[in-house]
Structures are given as C-alpha cells and as structure tokens.
Amino acid sequence: MNEEEVKSHTSDLDDEISTRKLSEEKFVNLYENVPDMFFPVDFIKVVMDNxxxxxxxxxxxxxxxxxxxxxxxxxxxxxxxxxxxxxxxxxxxxxxxxxxxxxxxxxxxxxxxxxxxxxxxxxxxxxxxxxxxxxxxxxxxxxxxxxxxxxxxxxxITDRKQSELLILESQKRLKEALDVSNRSRQTLLSVLEDQKEAKNEVQKLNAELEQRVIERTLQLQAINKELETFTYSVSHDLKAPLRGIDGYSKLLSDLYKSSLNEEAQLFIETIRSSTLQMNQLIDDLLDYSRLERSQLSIEPIRIKELIHSVLDLYMNELETGRFGIDMNIPDIELVADRKGLTIALRNLLENAIKFSKGKSDPSIQIKVEDNEFSWIISVKDNGIGFDMKYHQKIFEIFQRLQRVEDFPGTGIGLAMVNKAMQRMCGRTWADSTPGMGSTFYLEIPKNK
Amino acid sequence: MLTENTNNPILLVEDNPIDLDLTLRAFAAKKLSNPIQVARDGEEALQYIERWEKGEAKPVVILLDLNMPKVSGLEVLRIIKSRPDFKSIPIVILTTSSESSDLQSAYQLGANSYIVKPVDFGKFIEVANHIDLYWRVINKPV
The missing domain is CATH 3.30.450.20 (PAS domain)
Known part of the structure; x- marks a missing residue:
C-alpha cells in the first residue's frame, strides 16, 4: 500500500469514523433530544416507571x-x-x-x-x-x-404461575385422590377377594368338618354297634355259664342232699348266692350301658303320675316293711327325659327302702319343688344315712359304703342316677347324717 | 283233640348244651308227659318243617332260643310264622337277651310269648311250670 493509498484509506477511515461519530451523536441527540421534541423528559420517565x-x-x-x-x-x-x-x-x-x-x-x-x-x-x-x-x-x-x-x-407471571401451580396442585391432589380412590378400590377389591377366599376357605373347612363329623358319626355308630354287640354277648355268654353254675349247684343240693354234710351244703349255698350276686351285677351293668346308649327323649311329664307309678313297683315291700309315706307333690308337668328320670327315681326309692327298712318306724318323704330355674325332687328316708365325707364317692360306679351281706347291692344304682341326671343336664346330690337318714336330690333345669 | 295235642311233642330249639340240659331237667322236674324234641340250632329247627309237611305230628309248642349259630332264632320264627299251615304253632322265645330290640322284633314276627331265662335255677323251674300252664291254657277246647 503506497502512501497515497494509505492516505486515502486513512481518509476513508476518518470519514468512516466521523460518519459513525456523527450518527452516534445523532442517536444520542435523538435519544436525548427527540423526547424533548414531543414530551418533557420527566413525563417520559413517569410513563416508563409506571x-x-x-x-x-x-x-x-x-x-x-x-x-x-x-x-x-x-x-x-x-x-x-x-x-x-x-x-x-x-x-x-x-x-x-x-x-x-x-x-x-x-x-x-x-x-x-x-x-x-x-x-x-x-x-x-x-x-x-x-x-x-x-x-x-x-x-x-x-x-x-x-x-x-x-x-x-x-x-x-407469578399470579399466573401460582394459578398454574394451584391447578397443578389441584391436579396433583386430584390425581392423588384418584390414586387413593383407585387404591381404595383395589383394596376393596382385594378385601372382597379376600372375603371371597375366606368364604371359600370357610366353606371348604365346613365341608371338611361336615365330612369329619359324618366320618366320626359313622365311627361312633360303629363303636356303638360294637358296644351293643358286646353287651349283648356279655349278657348272653356270661349268663349261660352262670345259669350252669346255679342250676347244677341246685341240682347237687336237691338230688344229693343226703350225701352232703352241712358244710358242703353251705358251700353250695355260697356258690349259688355268689352266682346270683354276679347275675345282678351283670344286669346292673347292662342297665347302665343301656342307659348310656339310650336315646335321650326330653318330654313333658306329669310328675305326680310318674312318682306314683314308680311307688307302685315297690308297693309290696313298702307295705310289708310298714313304711310311712309322705308326699308333697304339686300336680305339675315338668320337662325331662322320662326314661332317665324313672331310672333315677327307682334307684333312689330302692335305696331309701333298702337302707331304712331295718328301722322301727321307717318313713320316706318325697317332695317336688317348682323353682324359677329348675325342678327339684327330693327323696328323704330315716335310714342308716352315711358320712358326708363319702358324698362324692357314692355317685361313682362300683362304690359301696356298706358290706354286701348287710345291704345287698352292686354299687351301680347311684351311678345310674348320676348318669341319668347328667344326660338331661341336671344334677344329683345328697345330704345325710349317719344314723338319721339321707335326702337325695334330683335337679332338672327348666327352659332349655 | 286235647288228648291228641297233649301227646304231641314240645320242640326245644337250644344250642347251649348246659341250657339244653337244664331246660330238659326243669321240664323233667314238672314230670311232663310230652316227648321233647331237640333242635341244636336254627338250621336243625327248620328241618322239622319238612317232617311236619310229611305228616309228622306238629309240636304243641316251640321253645326257641334267639342267639344261635347258622340260622338265628328270629329267622326261624319268621319262617315258621310265614307258613299258613304252621303259623298256629305257639312259639315261646326263651332267651338270655333282655334287649328291647329283640323283644320287639320277636313280637313283630309273631312270637306268642317272650321269656328271659333266669339264672336262678329255682326260677327256671317256675318258668317251665308257666310254659306248661301256658300251652295247656291255649290248647283248652272251647
């Protein structure tokens, strides 16, 4: 670049600079002066700031x-x-x-x-x-x-943003609510499902239970049948030899009396009385097992009639023993198992007779009380009585407080009474003073 | 008629040898004139039906045990009582069983009486006496 050129270039540059300077000034002038041309600066400022x-x-x-x-x-x-x-x-x-x-x-x-x-x-x-x-x-x-x-x-844009946020928040809440509702629905569904399952489970268990009950019932029926066969066999097969023992003992003492001395005859008598005692035992056991097996039938019973019919069975003994009978029985109906109650009354009456017939003035009192929740039948005698410390024992099977030779018996009677009362949800107990007599109670609950 | 009947046999159906012997002795004690026929089980008892069909004398009474091997007493009872020509023969059940189910079944099948064998031999002789009285009464001419 020659000097000329440089010069010219410099001059161009200067022009350029001066032009730019001018326009800058113009702008500044515009900026500073134009508003002046139309509005005061203060006014513009107020507008801008507002x-x-x-x-x-x-x-x-x-x-x-x-x-x-x-x-x-x-x-x-x-x-x-x-x-x-x-x-x-x-x-x-x-x-x-x-x-x-x-x-x-x-x-x-x-x-x-x-x-x-x-x-x-x-x-x-x-x-x-x-x-x-x-x-x-x-x-x-x-x-x-x-x-x-x-x-x-x-x-x-804060307000708008806040609205947006509020909307978002609402949407979020809505979504949460929906989620909650969905979850609740899910929960509900699962609860329903669970219930369904539980119901199925219960049904299944019930079915199983029923099946087991059926099986057990069949088993029990089989056992019961077996027991029946057993007691039947006991009655038949145990009694046949007993009959033999008794029969031949009697034949022996009848046909060969002359060849037997007194002691031999006493032996034979003992054999026969033992045989009959055993026979009684078998009969009582059979009665006991029969009572256990028998169908319970709760029915209205005219108690006065029932007691009289039971008394009739022992009329001979009562008359020969010169028993005083005292009865205080209202003419009411009570609801009980007839068979069981009859067995209980028979045993109590039999005991009352047995344990008081040695007395000079034997007496029996029979009373029926009609209470709010139960009926209580009592049989009172003035016989030998018993020591109350044996109270529990006497209701157990084969428990005896007296020697057989003094008072015959097998120890089953009161056990039968107890069993019979238990079966009808009732109970039995006694009250006694040795030598003064006993009172036996039968309580039968009302409204079952 | 009465004479004819009284000479007819008594049929005793009994499987137990001791019971059989004692029953025979109990009757012997009553000095009965009737011959006693013995069947040792239900099957043997039923064989008598053929013999009666052939004209053999029918028994004045049948004493029937219940619990027997092969054919039970109740079955024998049912068969005899279902035969029009033999159902008039009195049948006395003589058994050890005092089960009410046996008693009911026996009467339902047409038994004329039901006696539980007593263990006491003295009482057994009494029973024999009763049976004796029983058939004398039912065979009394009208």
Whole structure:
C-alpha cells in the first residue's frame, strides 16, 4: 500500500469514523433530544416507571451493562438499580443460587449469541429470595438493529404461575385422590377377594368338618354297634355259664342232699348266692350301658303320675316293711327325659327302702319343688344315712359304703342316677347324717 | 283233640348244651308227659318243617332260643310264622337277651310269648311250670 493509498484509506477511515461519530451523536441527540421534541423528559420517565413491565436498555457483549432501566426493571428482578449499575453484576444480583445462576447465564448468553430473535424469549424463570416466596417472570430481549444495545423487558407471571401451580396442585391432589380412590378400590377389591377366599376357605373347612363329623358319626355308630354287640354277648355268654353254675349247684343240693354234710351244703349255698350276686351285677351293668346308649327323649311329664307309678313297683315291700309315706307333690308337668328320670327315681326309692327298712318306724318323704330355674325332687328316708365325707364317692360306679351281706347291692344304682341326671343336664346330690337318714336330690333345669 | 295235642311233642330249639340240659331237667322236674324234641340250632329247627309237611305230628309248642349259630332264632320264627299251615304253632322265645330290640322284633314276627331265662335255677323251674300252664291254657277246647 503506497502512501497515497494509505492516505486515502486513512481518509476513508476518518470519514468512516466521523460518519459513525456523527450518527452516534445523532442517536444520542435523538435519544436525548427527540423526547424533548414531543414530551418533557420527566413525563417520559413517569410513563416508563409506571409501566407494568420492567424495561431496560443494555448491552450484552457478553458483559452486561445497563444504559437505562425503569423502576420496575430492578424490582421485578428483585434487586436494586444500584446493584444492576455495577458492570456485569446482573447475574449475581438476580440469581442467588450459583448453580441456577450459571445455568441461566449460559442459556441467556447462548440465546443472545445465536442472534435469533425467536430465542430471545425466556419463560417461567423463578426468582428466589431466601425466606421469601418465589416469584416468576418472563423476559424478552429485542436487539436494536445495528447496535449492540438491547431492549430488555421483563414481566411478572407469578399470579399466573401460582394459578398454574394451584391447578397443578389441584391436579396433583386430584390425581392423588384418584390414586387413593383407585387404591381404595383395589383394596376393596382385594378385601372382597379376600372375603371371597375366606368364604371359600370357610366353606371348604365346613365341608371338611361336615365330612369329619359324618366320618366320626359313622365311627361312633360303629363303636356303638360294637358296644351293643358286646353287651349283648356279655349278657348272653356270661349268663349261660352262670345259669350252669346255679342250676347244677341246685341240682347237687336237691338230688344229693343226703350225701352232703352241712358244710358242703353251705358251700353250695355260697356258690349259688355268689352266682346270683354276679347275675345282678351283670344286669346292673347292662342297665347302665343301656342307659348310656339310650336315646335321650326330653318330654313333658306329669310328675305326680310318674312318682306314683314308680311307688307302685315297690308297693309290696313298702307295705310289708310298714313304711310311712309322705308326699308333697304339686300336680305339675315338668320337662325331662322320662326314661332317665324313672331310672333315677327307682334307684333312689330302692335305696331309701333298702337302707331304712331295718328301722322301727321307717318313713320316706318325697317332695317336688317348682323353682324359677329348675325342678327339684327330693327323696328323704330315716335310714342308716352315711358320712358326708363319702358324698362324692357314692355317685361313682362300683362304690359301696356298706358290706354286701348287710345291704345287698352292686354299687351301680347311684351311678345310674348320676348318669341319668347328667344326660338331661341336671344334677344329683345328697345330704345325710349317719344314723338319721339321707335326702337325695334330683335337679332338672327348666327352659332349655 | 286235647288228648291228641297233649301227646304231641314240645320242640326245644337250644344250642347251649348246659341250657339244653337244664331246660330238659326243669321240664323233667314238672314230670311232663310230652316227648321233647331237640333242635341244636336254627338250621336243625327248620328241618322239622319238612317232617311236619310229611305228616309228622306238629309240636304243641316251640321253645326257641334267639342267639344261635347258622340260622338265628328270629329267622326261624319268621319262617315258621310265614307258613299258613304252621303259623298256629305257639312259639315261646326263651332267651338270655333282655334287649328291647329283640323283644320287639320277636313280637313283630309273631312270637306268642317272650321269656328271659333266669339264672336262678329255682326260677327256671317256675318258668317251665308257666310254659306248661301256658300251652295247656291255649290248647283248652272251647
């Protein structure tokens, strides 16, 4: 480049510079003077500061420098005019979280550097201040053509954002509610399912139980049948030899009396009485097992009639023994197992006769009490009585308090009474003073 | 008629040898003139039916035990009582069983009487006496 050229170039450059300077001045003049042409500066300022948006003129190169800002600009960014006046302090002044700050700076600078107007718009930017509610803004930049200056606008969208958040919150709640409802429905379904399963299980268990009951019943029936056969055999097979023993003993003493001395005859008598005692024992055992096996039939019973019919069975003995009979029986119906009650009454009456017939003035009292919850029948005698310390014992099978030779018996009678009463949910007990007689009670419960 | 009947046999159906012997002795003690026929079980008892069909004298009474091997007493009872020509023969059940089910079955099948054999031989002789009286009464000419 020669001097001429350099000169000319320099002169061009100077021109260029002077032109630029001029236009800059023009702009400044425009900026400073144009409003003057139409409105006073104060008026413009008032208008700008009262806009609902924040507005600033600044350059981003990439340091942020502000040339102008209205009042709303720093306040929407929740900072001060003074803080923003410091070169490139914008990011520090606006974004307190360093991570978010860097993120925003990078994003905004990238967008500006792209030069694309469609990227100069940022939405939903949260502005946070410690201990305060977060506000939200949208911001937008417009590049002033041919200039590095930008017009930055910012407006508050907190209300909208809050509404959005509220909507989101509501949606969230709704979703949660739906979830809860779904879960409840699921729970309900599963509960129903569980119930169904439980029901099935119960049905299954019931069926099993029923099956087991059927099986057990069949088993019990079989056992009962076996027991019946057994007792039948006992009665038949034990008694046949007994009959033999007794028969031949009697034949022996009848046909050969002359060849037997007194002792031999006594032996034969003993054989026969033992045989008959054993026979009685077998009969009583059979009665006991029959009672155990018999069907319980609870029915209304005219107690006066029943007691009289039982007394009739022993009329001979009562008359020959000159028994005094005292009865206090209301003409009522009671509800009980007829068979069991008959057996109980027979045994009590038999005992009363047996244990008091040696007395000079034997007497028997029979009483029926009609109480609120039960009927109580008592049979009282003035016989030998017993020591109350044996009270429990006497109701057990084969328990005897007296010697057989004094009072014959097998020890089954009171056990039968006890069994018969138990079967109808009643009970039996006694009261006695040795030598003074005994009272035996039968209690039959009402309304079952 | 009465003479004819009184000379007819008594049929004793009894499997137990001791019971059989004692029964025979109990009757012997009553000095009965009737011959006594013995069947040792139900099967033997039923064989008598053929003999009666052939014209052999029917018994004045049948004493029938219940518990027997082969054919039970109740079965013998049922068969005889189901025959029009023989059902008029009185049948007395003479058994050890005092089970009410046996008693009911026997009467339902047409037994004329039911006697439980007593263990006491003295009483057994009384029973024999009763049986004797029993058939004398039922065979009394009208």
């Amino acid at each position: 806009l609902p948006i924040g507005l600033a003129v600044n350059s981003v190169d990439p340091l942020v420098k502000f040339n102008y800002m209205n009042d709303n600009f720093p306040s929407l960014y929740r900072t001060t005019r003074e803080a923003l006046a410091i070169e490139d302090n914008f990011w520090n002044a606006v974004y307190e979280d360093p991570v978010f700050r860097e993120e925003m700076r990078k994003r905004v600078l990238d967008d500006i550097a792209s030069g694309k107007p469609e990227r100069m718009h940022w939405e939903d930017i949260p502005i946070t201040r410690k201990g305060e509610k977060t506000t939200y803004i949208n911001a937008s930049n417009i590049q002033v053509t041919g200039k590095s200056l930008m017009i930055s606008t910012v407006w508050d």
